[in-house]
Amino acid sequence: MSKSSSSYRLTFFQRNSQKIAQAVIITILVLITLPIIVGYVWLIVRSFSEDIVHGFIPTKLTLKNWRFLWQEMKGYPNIWQTTLNTFLLALGVMAIEIAITSMGGYVLSRYDFPGRSAMLKFILVLHAFPAISLMVAIFYVLWNIGLLDKLWGIILLKASLEIPWGSWIMKGFYDGIPWELEWAGLVDGYGRMKVWAKIMLPLVKPGMAVTAIFAFLSGWSEFIFVYTFIFSQKTWTLSRYVMGIIGDYRFADYGLLAAVGLFYVIPSIIFFFFVSKYMIKLTIGGVKG
């Protein structure tokens, strides 16, 4: 090898190549993310504006768009009754899902029973296979057991469709607990149920919180089932209400649309801050590496 000392004198672009690359990457990211940002900013700005010009600039601030909160819209049920229904739906789905998946996840993670691996595969398939294509039959089932047009029908349906996947998520949290902890509990003289209740359950609290939030949000946002299986206005939830408003006021009153939409999306945004951290760290397992 020759004894030459190379020169590290570089052009501006070479020296700053990493900084330039970063700037380019961030610019591209901002550009492709723009529709999302624009949409949500509009929703907020528009709901408080008389009218807007040039995309985002309000001509005059107003609360008129929020009138649906204190006066009933003609042909629509009371907004607070509808909001209460939405809450009941979300909480119901959440309660059932937590109760069952905290147990189901443990069983999937820690018990060896015949057909375990078949069941795990079945759950994955189930998740990929939207039950939405079974709507016709579900309609008949709900009618048959008298839960058509009932909030309970939607709660049970929604919970049962999500329990398999919820159990899978909980399984992931249980999988993360070292076997030694459970072995120690058994050696220390506890039965398996006691070990579950006293050792495992406290350790998967974060998992239960995540599952609870997702269950709540999915109940809160549910559209298709409510739209299809609920007819009486007193049983409406917000998704049905907003859908109706979109249909009736779309070209007439964007301010109202934005306000109703923003009202509906607030809990989602609040919870979003809690779960987005978890979601972006979530790894969907089961992939050959």
Added chain:
Amino acid sequence: MPSIRVVNFSKYFGKVKAVDNVSFEVEDGEFVALLGPSGCGKTTTLLTLAGIYKPTAGEIYFGDQLVNDVPPKYRNIGMVFQNYALYPHMSVFENIAFPLRAKKLSKEEITKKVKTVAKKLMIDQLLDRKPMQISGGQQQRVALARALVKEPEILLFDEPLSNLDAKLRMLMRAEIKKLQSDLGITSVYVTHDQAEAMTMASRIAVFSMGKLVQYGTPDEIYDHPKNMFVAAFVGNPPMNFLKDFSVVSEGNSVYLQRGTSKLRLPDSRKGSLPEVVPEKVVVGVRPEDFRIERKEVDNGIPGTVYVLEPLGRDVIVNVRVENHEDEITKIFAEPGETFKPNERVYIVPNLEKVHLFDPETEETIL
């Protein structure tokens, strides 16, 4: 080949000071080891030399040129990683050729260079295999080949031997050393294994908690450690520390005294003592600098044999010091000598070679 000069270099990750005001120099063609426990900042320093990290403060020079802002690809360095970082989806040939392809060399040239370097490292028969299909030692050679093929001016090693078994590690140790001295490439080698640093490097930089504690030749580090950390980290078994000795002068002589034990410091050494000595000092003695006697002798410290650790050629005798039950000294016994557990003995330090440390600052006094 350029020299490397690191001047007042610091690297913070948020509030964590990974490296704190470190300066050292690596001469043209020299082999320097960065030694220290995990988390001491040695790997951060290496990655900064590579250009992967940028200094928070300070300067890095290659030759006389500041390279702080120079991206890795323009630094002309070769690097060997701890897990080798061989791309699993490429064949051995493709792995070695990767740096040449980035330089856009012609096909013939790439093939020629890859074959030459593969031959030198005795992996030319493995070129079609995938990294997963060859042994750890072979993967190591491929990683070396990939670092060397671009004819770098600086070689960086990040604990390259820590994943090999003990036997292979000894073999590769010698081989890397030979290769480096043949090629004369300026090299920096990160390791937590003091034996590796001692055997391979011409100079060692000992790191602790983000700071460079001592920089010197292996002999300097071993014989004149700058503080108790270096003294304990380098050498196996580590240096023995006997606490709570006082330095007393009686007439012309200087003694190290603790209870009934009284050690006379040779005249040749007492002159090196500083004027002010702390009230209590720690006496440091290497395992090979003790002698074990069965009868009471001058400079002897009484104790009982605690346990024996035969190593085949040598025996390490563990002696529990009387009245200081927490001090278990490890001593290489003279060949042929045999001891039994619980035997009463006197351990005699070679006072020409003892070290004295300040227990507060842990700095070396003598």
Added chain:
Amino acid sequence: MMVLVAIFFAAPVVLTVILSFTDMDYSFQWNFVGLMNFEDLANDYLIPKILVNTLIYTFSTLTLFNVGTALLLSLLTTSISDRLGDFFRSLWMLPRLTPSVVYGLLWLWIFDPTKYGFINNIRAFLGLPPQDWLHTSPMLMVVIANGFIGASMGMLVFTAAIKAIPVDYFRAAMIDGASWFTIVRRITLPLIKWQILFVTAYQTLSLLTSYEYILIITDGGPVFRTEVLALYTYHTAFSNFQFGYGATLSLILVGLGVVAALIYLKLFGFEALMSKPRIEVD
């Protein structure tokens, strides 16, 4: 758990099959009509158009967004600092957590045919007349709206996969002088090819059977131009109340689902997930 799954999943699958041999309507009368529904299916003049729509919709959303944009997002967000990367990824998760009607509303506004719509507003700024997107390019609207939701799943999977690649591979490549594009093409993409295949398989199935956002945004219109198979099934059953024929159409979806599910089980095995429990106490 098993009871609920039985009532709302197993029973409906069986029922769907049985119902497809009846002409049940809103009166819930069981009236078996043999293969009539299947003959109707063969003679349904809308079916070819709907199948073409379904293919266009699935294929474009999949390639442009659910895999394409997802890949772009994961590659870009892993090339910048974790904090910024997390920020952009979070933004892309927002649509998924937004109630579908509100999300639909945002796109209805962006594509509004009057000057109030976002795109037409920009066009007005450039001196162009407003355009009626619903009539000029309804399929594009549907694909984009779905894509901005669909991209997030692939983004998460690919990001996790990229982060699982030992960082030393990238360092080694940087030292060896590879550019960002070379690293992506020669190292990142080959190392996440299984994940790409997985997301492709998974999203194909879910796109084939999804219709919620189409229902909200165009409701299949104008004149069936965005009517896909799943939506047609829904309309048949719940707008025209032909439950029997609706069930027959559902069967196609169920069949597609089963085939796709089998393919990806075969491809991905999932053996790693099936590791045996290490306690044999009950």
